[in-house]
Amino acid sequence: MNQQALEPEQMNDQHICKVCCHKFSGKYCNRCGEKVVNPQEKSFRHFLGSLLNAITFLDSKFLKTLKLMVLKPGFVSAQVIEGIRVPYVKPISMFFVINLIYFLMAGSDTYNTRLESQLNQMPYSSMISGVVAQKIEKENISMDVFRVRYEQQSTSLAKLMLIVFVLFTGVFILILNVKKKLYFYDHLTVSLEFNSMFILIGNVVVQWFMFLLIKFMLLMDISLEQYLTDPVYTSFAVIIAVAILYFMQRRVYQDSVVWSLVKALAFIPCLAMSMIAYRAILFFATILTV
Numbered sequence: 001m002n003q004q005a006l007e008p009e010q011m012n013d014q015h016i017c018k019v020c021c022h023k024f025s026g027k028y029c030n031r032c033g034e035k036v037v038n039p040q041e042k043s044f045r046h047f048l049g050s051l052l053n054a055i056t057f058l059d060s061k062f063l064k065t066l067k068l069m070v071l072k073p074g075f076v077s078a079q080v081i082e083g084i085r086v087p088y089v090k091p092i093s094m095f096f097v098i099n100l101i102y103f104l105m106a107g108s109d110t111y112n113t114r115l116e117s118q119l120n121q122m123p124y125s126s127m128i129s130g131v132v133a134q135k136i137e138k139e140n141i142s143m144d145v146f147r148v149r150y151e152q153q154s155t156s157l158a159k160l161m162l163i164v165f166v167l168f169t170g171v172f173i174l175i176l177n178v179k180k181k182l183y184f185y186d187h188l189t190v191s192l193e194f195n196s197m198f199i200l201i202g203n204v205v206v207q208w209f210m211f212l213l214i215k216f217m218l219l220m221d222i223s224l225e226q227y228l229t230d231p232v233y234t235s236f237a238v239i240i241a242v243a244i245l246y247f248m249q250r251r252v253y254q255d256s257v258v259w260s261l262v263k264a265l266a267f268i269p270c271l272a273m274s275m276i277a278y279r280a281i282l283f284f285a286t287i288l289t290v
């Protein structure tokens, strides 16, 4: 790769690696991977090019990986597990980029759960209301002041703690595919790709699509808001999760149509359990540090 771009004399030149002192030819050290810097790459024009890549994400590798993840779920994971990694952005990097997009623009509170949802909608809600009441009394503040503080802290913790959610779903993916004799690391790759797409499509895209649809229909004097309740959004999320996991089972684990569908459906309660555990951990991490 990239060797066509090299001048012939540079290809044959022997270099001493500046990091590990290994002797090598070509553009990259074959022991530690350090690159030979070409004076051309220090030009202002080159700098502007890298700057554009960094701020627009118009990196071809990024777009290629994203496109494959959206159009062919499981393909990138299957390649990475096979040992074909260089053509793609690492699943963990992809996950953190999508995580960032989610926290910048999602309207849903799936992952940065609001205090209201924690106190009223979770199976453990009745158990934690006492904890919140105690905290408010001890700090001698009003519920409104506490809510603001809580939600700021919860959102900043959620950005890192989402990886806990990836671990939980990775364990369930391992359990569903335990007979495939792969490493837990491989199942984590699948989990990272699954969660990246589930956050992007199931949360960001769906939320924005619905938001624009509501606005558009309002222009025509049709109100959709009474139909678009939480159960409707949950159903969309379930359909999207089943679809992504179905294709991942087909591509990564080479399961039959029926087995892929069975496992994708069995994954939904696993996803719900992971969500409950993640939210409970997020609640306690927040209340202990706020």
Ligand SMILES: [Zn+2]
Binding pocket: 017, 018, 019, 020, 021, 022, 029, 030, 031, 032, 033, 034
């Ligand atoms: Zn080296």
